[in-house]
Structures are given as structure tokens and as C-alpha cells.
Amino acid sequence: MSVEEELSTREKIILAGAQIIVEEGLRKFTAKNIANKIGVTDAAIYKHFPSLDSIIIEIINRYISKCSQSVDRAVAMNLSTEETLKQVMREHISVLEETKGAVPILCFEFSRSGNKKFFDILHSFVDSYKSKLSKILEKGQQEGVIRKDVNPSETAMLFVGLIQAKVFAYVMERRTGPIIANPEELISELFYGIIAR
Amino acid sequence: MSVEEELSTREKIILAGAQIIVEEGLRKFTAKNIANKIGVTDAAIYKHFPSLDSIIIEIINRYISKCSQSVDRAVAMNLSTEETLKQVMREHISVLEETKGAVPILCFEFSRSGNKKFFDILHSFVDSYKSKLSKILEKGQQEGVIRKDVNPSETAMLFVGLIQAKVFAYVMERRTGPIIANPEELISELFYGIIAR
């Protein structure tokens, strides 16, 4: 509760591990690198986790669940369909800032890692996310708010994907501070396009 | 020229290496994995490249240069500003399909790899891409075709971002076939938004 101290080592492992995956990639996710980052030896890691994989499982579950809730929170606000969708984006962006872009990166890394356990967790997250968002989009289409010619399921994925792309831009330009400087601009572009009316 | 045979081993190394990075991630990019894929031993790799890093450099340069040219090709067609921008997206999508999504994934991997040489190549690519596209967008704003309240540089990155988002969905859902099933739908979403008019 003071400036920074007194996170348990277990907690530090998870945070350091996630940071390594996000900032340096899976290849640098090693017991030694994690241990160095928190000031212990690599063997100490195994006092808190049975394996490196189990750390990954914990990281995925923890970050993914933050993201899962974002759609539910937006829906719970009982807004118009258009505002609900905008709110989904806002919630998303706020999770993104909070987790420093971890979720899309974790998804992307582990969807290709060949580890079935990781993939299954991620896949079921993406599936449920997509179906929730698709339903909102379909409702919007019935109400005439959303263009009838957009594919709800594809567009749902576009919501997550766009955010991942923002992380890429952020990293590539070595920016600091918030990943998405102007959330409303991004939302507006996605919703109304870039063409003047 | 026949069905498939007679690529040089050097060429096979580059193709297999890129495929591994794209489909399985940097962690699996090892001499042994590449060698297995093309039916030689790991030591044979070093007859063609001095190091694994040099393979990566070649992969990045090769795929990135294909992508760099896409804006130039679109500009060379001398279309209206709006059509030029749409054509940029089309060119982009066609490079994407041709390279099986490699560029965005390579960018994703190497933007975080911590290797300065890799990062620099990518950075200068993104920089030049962004400035070319920004200029077109600014021209569009002066002509009143593009919304004045969008940031040209951010929007340039949105062009890449949308495509990355599609690759993200493609990978996450382990799809096969074209990455972007309906290019004109995506282009239309970017230009006119998802909201009905």
C-alpha cells in the first residue's frame, strides 16, 4: 500500500512474467529472466509455481478475465445499442491501458505456441467474447443502427484486433504514456469512417 | 517451374524460416526446426547463412519490401485521393494474401524482440509508410474528402492496424483460405464506418 513494496513474490512473478512476454516476447520468458527481474534466483521461482507453464496459465487467466468482463460491464449499463458498442470500446481501451496491452499480445503469442492447454483457454475466451459482441451488433442491425452489410462476427473480431494494432503502433514508435491517446477519435473512426460527410 | 521442385536450399531456408515464425512464433525459430522442415541437418543451414540472425534479416527485408511498394503502386495509378486510398488498402490486402500474413506477424514479433538491428529495419519501414500515407490523407483533408478531425498519422497506422486485426482473427481462429474474405467490405468499413446512414 506504500509506494510500491510488499507484493508477494508469487505476485511479482506473475507481473514480471507478463511484462516479459508483452515487451520482449515468449522467447525471453525464462525462469532466469523472471527471477532477475524480481531479484531472486531462478530456483526460487519453483517454490511458487510447479513449472513455467503454470505461470503462463495464471497470466492468461488473470488478464483474460479482466477483458471478458469488459463487454458485460458495457451491457450492464443499459444504453442504446450504439452507445453500448461505444462503451464496449471504451471499456476495452481502459483494460488495455491497465494491462499495458497484455491481452492481445498474449492471445497472439499463445494462439501460435502449439500448446493445446493455452490455446483452449484463449479460444474459449475469444469465442464467448465474439458471440456476446455479435449479438449486440445483430441487434443493432435489426434496429437499423448498424449497417446491414457488415458481418457481425467479423466486426466483433475487428474490435479486439484494432486494439492490438494500437499496441503495435505504440511499440513501433517507442511512445510512452497511454497507448491510445485519443480513444474517442478511434471510436469515431471505426463507427463513422474516415470519409467526410 | 514445374509443380514445385528446384528451389535452392537458401530459398527453402527463408521460406521455411518465415513459415515457422508466422505459424509457431520466434521461440520455434531454431536451426534444427528449419532444417527438419526442408530435409537437411541443422549444420547445413550454416553453409548458406552465417547465423540465424542473418536469416531473419533476410526474411524481414524481403517481406517488408514487398509491402513498402504497395503504397507506391497505388499512387502510381493516378486516381482521385479517395480512390488512391482505397487502392492502397487493396494493394495491401493483396500483399497480405501473397505473403500469407507474414508482414504483420513479423512486425509484431520483431518490434518486441529487443534486437536493435531488426527493430531499426522495421522502424524505418513503418516511418516511411506512415509519412507517404499521411501526405495522401492530408491532401484528402484539404480537398474536403477526408474528415478534418482525424489525425493523418494516426489514421495511416489505422490502415496497417485494420489489416493486423484481420490477421489476428485469422490466426486466433485457425482459419484457412484467404485472410480477408471480403476486401471491399473491410475497405468500406474503414471509409464509411459501421454505422448506418
Next chain:
DNA sequence: CTTTACAGTTAGCAATTATTAACTTAAAAT
């Protein structure tokens, strides 16, 4: 006061990695 459990250490193992060296072989160049 002693015991126990926890959280760390050092040391080490077996596997894997990037890379090199020494050898083979077949084809091209002389």
C-alpha cells in the same frame, strides 16, 4: 525453547541451443 514450514540459496542434471570443425561426396572447372 524447540520444532516446523517457508522461502530462499547453491550446485547440478539432462536436454536443447547456436555454432564450428573435420570429413564426404558429387558435380563443375581446369
Next chain:
DNA sequence: ATTTTAAGTTAATAATTGCTAACTGTAAAG
């Protein structure tokens, strides 16, 4: 016909990896 070269092999290297075992100190529980 011989030499050279290219492109492969096997075998070895040093470093790094995930993980375990055996040890140490400290603080709470009895």
C-alpha cells in the same frame, strides 16, 4: 583426369534452458 568447390554430413563445443536436490536461515506455532 585431376582439382576445386559447393553442399551436405557427423561430431563436438560452450552456453542456456527447465527443473530438482540438498542445504540454510528465519519466523511463526507448539
